[in-house]
Amino acid sequence: MNVRFATxxxxxxxxASRIASKxxxxxxxxxxxxxxxxxxxxxxxxxxxxRSIPRRxxxxxxxxxxxxxxxxxxxxxxxxxxxxxxxxxxxILKLMEGIDDRYAEFRSAVALRFRGFVAIxxxxxxxxxxxxxxxxxxxxxxxxxxxxxxELTFSExxxxxxxxxHRAKSIASLSRFLxxxxx
Amino acid sequence: MNVRFATxxxxxxxxASRIASKxxxxxxxxxxxxxxxxxxxxxxxxxxxxRSIPRRxxxxxxxxxxxxxxxxxxxxxxxxxxxxxxxxxxxILKLMEGIDDRYAEFRSAVALRFRGFVAIxxxxxxxxxxxxxxxxxxxxxxxxxxxxxxELTFSExxxxxxxxxHRAKSIASLSRFLxxxxx
Numbered sequence: 556m557n558v559r560f561a562t563x564x565x566x567x568x569x570x571a572s573r574i575a576s577k578x579x580x581x582x583x584x585x586x587x588x589x590x591x592x593x594x595x596x597x598x599x600x601x602x603x604x605x606r607s608i609p610r611r612x613x614x615x616x617x618x619x620x621x622x623x624x625x626x627x628x629x630x631x632x633x634x635x636x637x638x639x640x641x642x643x644x645x646x647i648l649k650l651m652e653g654i655d656d657r658y659a660e661f662r663s664a665v666a667l668r669f670r671g672f673v674a675i676x677x678x679x680x681x682x683x684x685x686x687x688x689x690x691x692x693x694x695x696x697x698x699x700x701x702x703x704x705x706e707l708t709f710s711e712x713x714x715x716x717x718x719x720x721h722r723a724k725s726i727a728s729l730s731r732f733l734x735x736x737x738x
Numbered sequence: 739m740n741v742r743f744a745t746x747x748x749x750x751x752x753x754a755s756r757i758a759s760k761x762x763x764x765x766x767x768x769x770x771x772x773x774x775x776x777x778x779x780x781x782x783x784x785x786x787x788x789r790s791i792p793r794r795x796x797x798x799x800x801x802x803x804x805x806x807x808x809x810x811x812x813x814x815x816x817x818x819x820x821x822x823x824x825x826x827x828x829x830i831l832k833l834m835e836g837i838d839d840r841y842a843e844f845r846s847a848v849a850l851r852f853r854g855f856v857a858i859x860x861x862x863x864x865x866x867x868x869x870x871x872x873x874x875x876x877x878x879x880x881x882x883x884x885x886x887x888x889e890l891t892f893s894e895x896x897x898x899x900x901x902x903x904h905r906a907k908s909i910a911s912l913s914r915f916l917x918x919x920x921x
Binding site for chain 2: 590591592593603627628629630631632634637638640641642646649650652
């Protein structure tokens with residue numbers, strides 16, 4: 556079974572493809588920018604974004620993800636991509652200087668159109684903000700996020716990131732739904 | 739002449755009313771949240787937001803503003819309101835620690851619907867980021883922004899902020915257009 560993934564982010568597409576393929580689901584890349592609303596809720600942002608894709612694409616999904624840091628009032632959250640582009644990992648590390656509470660979560664929301672209906676799937680990875688950038692793989696905030704159960708950052712983990720990641724969970728739910736109609 | 743200002747921000751409404759009244763324009767407050775898209779261009783965000791207001795409101799305008807800091811790649815920009823809520827002035831001061839280039843701009847974009855058409859008006863205030871919060875008036879990043887030509891922050895300036903502010907310029911253009919059809 557094939558399903559389209561609408562994203563402008565090559566890294567996201569490759570990561571999602573790797574995860575989905577383990578379930579026997581093949582992803583096709585639907586490139587291009589979509590409209591994203593400002594908001595605090597990833598599911599809502601993803602659903603709105605999905606609705607801007609022509610209805611002839613079905614099944615198709617979008618994914619919105621963010622890093623939520625407790626000590627920063629859950630900043631950068633839904634604006635992670637923008638904030639990463641402006642401040643990078645160093646900006647986050649600077650904001651976290653002198654702060655003991657390092658708890659953070661990566662969250663992912665997938666919005667799927669399937670036979671004209673919309674379904675939303677979520678995934679969360681709990682963890683903490685490292686004290687420095689570590690690792691060469693992945694993208695975005697991967698070098699500063701250490702998932703629970705690991706000593707390594709997402710970036711150091713490489714493909715083993717999928718054992719812990721928010722995106723692996725949401726894409727797994729999507730795959731199970733499409734292939735077996737079960738969450 | 740009356741015109742509606744659609745905003746959920748009481749401070750913005752009061753400030754804009756004060757400015758417009760000097761031109762003889764009276765603002766009415768149209769409260770409530772509107773859809774804002776994610777983007778880097780204030781005019782585009784404001785125009786999109788305007789289109790989510792029912793067409794029976796005419797004339798009506800929205801305003802989108804942001805603080806753009808050069809040394810932070812123009813962060814927080816269009817996401818200023820969100821970032822202020824999460825990090826506050828202290829977060830910005832922390833990001834600016836050890837940085838000599840303090841240059842920043844406040845930008846404002848007004849999108850007006852008038853007789854069914856849309857017009858956009860801009861205003862910019864050049865200035866710099868202070869080294870600490872100063873002043874009690876205004877809102878948002880006002881306590882850390884010093885406009886060119888002043889030693890005081892927007893917050894210390896109180897109503898005298900209108901002599902320098904981005905919003906005073908965009909609302910002045912709006913007022914001249916509505917009252918005299920001239921920019």
